Amino acid sequence: MLLQKKLFTVFSIFLFSTYLTGCVRAILPTSEIELIGNARQVSTEVDLDVVSSYANLKRYMNKCLEYRNQNGFQVVNANLDREKNRADFIGKSNFDTYTFKVSLEPLDNQTTKMTYFSPKKKIGFNEFNPQKTLDNLKAFALYEGKPVCKL
């Protein structure tokens, strides 16, 4: 009985410490290369130039996708290269994990190719429908106006 109790304590301490040290690193990708390499990709065309759709998406992401609370955070790193006319957004979370990536490339002056990378988790369920997220992002890329989280 006593031994069982001791075992239980040891086991719970072990579990708790793995939680603290970031078990999430075993679930989500831990580098951008890993994210892109294993991700499920979906892409679409947006009838707007790269910089404008980048500006619209940035406003949406800053308002709605970024959060910080006691349990963790998600920040979106936005990069725009005006010379190469390319942009991307990378979602980052606790313990240096990567949650998503959106890249914008020009097809011509008025059309942008938007690609959404949904990470493939090593443990647990993946995102159910990346196409739905992409459609949502496309709607926000075309939306110019007061930032809202729902269209």
Add this chain to the structure above:
Amino acid sequence: MVYKTLIAVLVVSGLTACSAFTSPTTQRGRDASLPQLNVEGISYDQRLVKYANQFVTNDTQEHAIVRGYPYAEFASGIFATDPFRVMRVDDQWVKNIPISLNVNQSLNAYRMSITPIKIPTGKHQLLVSGAGWENKALYTQLPTVDYESGKSYVFKPSFAKGEVSTITVYEYEADARFEMADKESIILKSAVSNPVEIGNYDNQKVAAVFEK
């Protein structure tokens, strides 16, 4: 007994929360003594317009635009970094917007920093403040720059570890698709001044003018 302790804790926490309601609504810190705009009966957006237009008498007058670079993410409390803003044009002091109930000291300074302020064209020497902590001012005297009509200028700091932090005046092009507080709304062109050390102007000299 337990209930009594609980009630005591509740009362104490209730009393400490009261300080939130008794916080000062008047201007505090160093800004209290600086010149203020007369803003009676106008909204905050109108105040910003009045602040931006204080050096030009009418819309047709030739002017250049200067603003601060959004170098730090806006934070609050003791971690609030002091944003860069114009304090003096030659020997004329900028009139600041007084704080109000819904716009506190840090937010007010930040809004003034990212608001492009119109200055008459010609050669001017600006005194800017920024990069200090909440109640410690760092004043920087920028070199004399020929501000040309219809052009926009931004003063951008550069921070490097182990080196002297400097500030440089750049000409820029505004990108209206981004928000004013976003770095990407500023497309930097060429530098129009040499870098100067941040905090090269003694803040006691400012204090001597305004503190009674």
